[in-house]
Amino acid sequence: MEYKTAEILGTQIENLSQTEVIEIVENAIESNNQVHLEGVNAGKLADMQVDPELRESVLCSNLITADGQSVVWASKILGTPLKERVAGIDLMSQLVEKAHEKGYKIYLFGAKEAIVKEVVDQYTKKYGQEIIAGYRNGYFNASDEEAIAKNISESGAHMLFVAITSPIKENFLRKHKEQLKNINLIMGVGGSLDVISGMTKRAPVWMQDIGMEWFFRFLQEPRRMWKRYLVGNSKFIYLVFRQRFSKKK
Incomplete structure (x- = not known):
């Protein structure tokens, strides 16, 4: 199925609401097909301009959504406005609810052992242990990848849901997509498990609405996040306006 898209820095981003994405995933499960979903934010789109492997990993997916308010703003600046932001953590939460409702199973891959275990415990208490097909922390060597993908495939x-930093999660899904072909939804969710577990706080809704969620995260981990957000976001803004004025010319 094809959807209307907005082209931002050479990437076609689907103009879909969160509700529509959930419907697509549900249809894929019911028809035993696969959705490889990639959410992109300003930093990732900027990184894709200088990281060919990351770019290939994102573009090999079959559904790319705007996981960042700045991407929605960019789509408006470029004259192809997207409906809304499809935040990875919100989408994951709704999909887990849908899994409980429909009897689907989920696999959580990423974060530290204590964090992923905490999320598993939360979901087990809320939905029952049958919702969890398996889980694993996000620390591994390249030599472990085949065994990890096999375990997920057979779960x-x-x-x-892969909660590992970029570009590791995107590259893992591309490399092992064929091995994971029997999993109906494969998607990266970044630091979502940190938030769900309670280790990291999420920005207030008003900050999310004005596109400042990244700044709230930066304030919590400035040493680790300054380059990703301050440098990456500045580069994204420059590239978007360059694309805008290039179109004008």
């Missing part, structure tokens, strides 16, 4: 999961 009976319908949905795989």
Whole structure:
């Protein structure tokens, strides 16, 4: 199925609401097909301009959504406005609810052992242990990847959520996509498990609405996040306006 898209820095981003994305995933599960979903924010789109492997990993997916308010703003500046931001953590939460409702199983891959275990415990208490097909922390060597992908593939999961930093999660999904072909949804969710577990606080809704969620995260971990957000976001703004004025010419 094809959807209307907005082209931002050479990437076609689907003009879909969160509700529509959930419907697509549900249809894929019911028809036993696969959705490889990639959410992009300002930093990732900027990184894709200088990281060919990351770019290939994102573009090999079949559904790319705007996981960042700045991407929605950019789409308006470029004259192809997107409906809304599809935040990865919100989408994941709704998909887990849908899994409980429909009897689907999920696999959680990423974060520290204590954090992923905490999220598993939360979901087990809320939805019952049958929702969890399996889980694993996000620390591994390249030599471990085949065994990890095999374990996920054989787990009976319908949905795989990969909570590892970029570009590791995107590259993992591209490399092992064929091995994971029986998983109906494969998607990266970044630091979502940190937030769900309670280790990291999420920005207030008003900050999310004005596109400042990244700044709230930066304030919590300035040493680790300054380059990703301050440098990456500045580069994104420059590239978007360059694309805008290039179109004008």
